[in-house]
Amino acid sequence: MAAASGSFFIRKRKVVEGQGRKKKGEDGEVKVRKKLPTKLNEEISSDSETESVEHNNKDAEELEIEETAQEKKLRLAKLYLEQLRREEEERAEEEQFKGDSIGGRLEEEVLEQKGKLKRLVAKYYVPPDISEIRLLRGHQLPVTCLVVSPDDKYIFSASKDCSIIKWDVSCGKKLHTIHRGQEGAEDRHLGHILSMAISSDGKYLATGDRNKLILIWNPATCQHHHTFKGHKDAVSGLSFRKGTHQLYSASHDRSVKVWNVDQNAYVETLFGHQDAITGLDSLSRERCVTAGGRDRTVRIWKIVEESQLVFHGHESSIDCIQLINEEYMVSGADDGSLALWTVTKKKPLVTVKTAHGIHGDPGLQQPNWITSVTALLNSDLVASGSHDSKIRLWKCGEGFKSLELLFDIPVVGFVNSLKFSSSGDFLVAGMGQEHKLGRWWRLKEAKNGICIISLKKTETKQQPGTINSCDENN
Template sequence: MSSFFTIPGAQKKRKRAPTTENPKRDPMAPLPKAPESSESEDGGFDEPEDAQEGSDSENEGETAAEKRLRLASRYLENVKEQVEVGFNAEDVDREILLERRLREDVAEAKGKVYRTIAGELAPEKASHTLFRGNNLATTSVATCAPFAYTVHKDRTLVKWRLQDLPANQFPQTTKKKPKKQAPPRRQPDKVLSRQGDRAKAAKNKNYQGHTGEILCVAASEDGQYVVTGGSDRRLIIHDAKTLKPLRVFTHHRDAVTGLAFRRGTNQLYTASKDRTVKVWSLDDGPPFAYVETLYGHADEVVDIAALAQERCVTVGARDRTARLWKVVEESQLVFRGGGSEKKTKADHINPKSLALENTMDRVAMLDDELFVTGSQNGSISLWSISKKKPLFILPHAHGFEPPLRPEEASAEKIPDLKQVSPEQPRWITALRTLPYSDVILSGSWDGCVRLWRLSEDKRQIEPVGVLGQPSGVESEEGEVLVNGNHSDENEPWFVKGVTGYAWWLPWAKEHRLGRWKTVKGGKNGAVVFEIPRREKDVANGDDSSNKDVDMEG
């Protein structure tokens, strides 16, 4: 009787099936033909259809790695041909341009910062146009070239048109080059205006209009819709051409404080004092659609921002958090502020005025991984979605408010100087960026806009210049350039025909959410700043950087 333990070892081994091929292969022999690989095996390279027809026989024996190398080489050749167009090889290093183009392509595909244009701007040469109507404080502005939309606390929505430059402003002659002339100031024209009526709303329950202060406005990129939200808890969608209300939503339980369209789509995000964020779809036209509600903030949601991906960033005021909402994944990332600032040893600054970050009021996205926030203590923070704490904090970005005099701070005849509060930093009341670039703009009640840029290592915020002059500072002509509270600002709008950029900025005597701070001598209206690019960037007729910044609000 045989068993496993009594069978000889030679019989225990499994017999292999006979093979006709020689197991020993010459290491110098070519590799066997690889099967046709799929898109994932090729690493994402897709061969053009016209190139596939005549290359089947030539590339019959190539492997997946050889195919990737061949397609990458073809891509580099195409990029080289594009880079050479419009450049002089004697003045421009071709290899540097090629490297820059490749970096921009990779960064654009990943949704990261890929345009460094802050150094090209000349804020000291910026021109401005101040326009105003017979309205109360301007709370917000939205642009969709060539139109802009402003909203006011008197329940008014106004449509403006920016005048185009004349065609013969810079005539071209063959005999003599024309002298450089500054472009004329372009006074916007008032196109339409629509104001809410409380009396009609009291009589008609189906009244489609605002009954309270309008706090925010947003315009779709396709130019079809203009959306407004106000303290009356109403979200109203207007026809952009006629400003006629198309639909009124009352889903929010408190004031609507922020609006943001997802770039390239008609998907809308709204923020409210009821501590929620709601998602809407305006793709199918009226009657439109409510999608879902996002919960998480412990206090009022006062600002919101969004880019191309299906996600948005919000700030929650006194809960001192910024939240990144991933709509598809139904999840959120929480970024907690509230950290103390570095104490300064400057003689003119009272250490008691360097307060903690008690609120987060403003937010703007640089790209899909970086965003900035503005706080009531006057600081601007740079955040990354991969870290819970800010990468960089810029304290008291707009300086300090002069302290009150002793007789103003106390009712006593002989006030105690020790009890007088020190100077306080100015709040960050407006914060916006030029998406996918290194440009950051901030505003406060000092009457000017400050221009910042993201450092090369993307870990710091550096100053660039100032637009306008602080309140009370007069120009050479004796005109106060801008005086008021910078309440909000929209994305930069590239002005065709001018080698530079333009920003539509609202100005008001008071904050958009309250009247706890009123600027004396301030104006209610809006300002258009036109910032030229430096001359060295447009030398030899090279205006190539405009191809990446041709944006319309």
């Protein structure tokens, strides 16, 4: 073939006669082992890649021809054994992962039952997309309180206009409105609604107002169930004991009352605060925690023991309080301070002064009040609200001995109430032009309603140490 024809030449070294040697196998089969060329010298002129591919295929075929049936069986057997080994390793990894997952869940359940579970999740949260913040309007006056249903599907909000609205979280629509009642009626509110709570099974909704009444509702139908009377002043705090239908209520009359909602019965009254109680919370244990307003105390009421623990730390009126778990809690005051407590120490573990900054003219500056606080249950994530056009998210630092600011969420108006969803996927804020307890000043640019803030997280793959229990000596 002429070199000018455009084809290519392949020079292949031939096996020299006698270079291969015959060997008789155990089965009597004669096989020839040839020494393979160490390198195939190829000279490719350019035109056709298909001829090169055909040539490589021929080389492969030649190599296959040299493999005897016995060698092929051996090779396939090794491949099969390797495949079985890999499958076994993968199965072992899956079983270990499942075991770790089950063990982790059991550990969480045990710690949660003891009230010592701390999920270290705050570090995964990042600032939300402002464009995704939804403002739902329906109340005519400032929103004063709200709750999220246990399944995170619904929000119940109440207002100074004495109405209650049930919202659908997914679409933001009003599902039902309970309007202000007629004079003399006891199945509707006639005064500003100041407090709200929902049972952990979603069976009962409780609301308290300035007219000293506590109304119980069916959250599914929004029908009135019962009215409790007994307080001598505004009902400022409500909380269901988790896993039960035992209801705690706090009032400006300085008392805490215990009710049995299943039996529509009054149980007992607790006294101790020296000023109007401004906030109340409870979890699974038969106890509750209260903020005593201008008596500047936080109190834990041990119902069974008929005793109370008194905590001091804020220098001004304590306006809001929330339990993080059974061992830790967070509170806010009208001097702008935010405090983190443990139930075993009578002083705060840490206090952040002017947590929301200051306002006013130079020389007349005042701290922005902390109007609401909340915590993602059994975690290290805390949120606080004021009237400084922002909600602040905080991380409880190592050992829960510090509060570290994560980021701000812009909002306009008084943040009168804050609640995390149980999943931690969103935060709800009850907004108003005025403070929920009075009209000291008014923010005209604000809108009365509720803000649903979708929270974003980075990768939350379980890491060692993500689940912690509270220190036994705390």
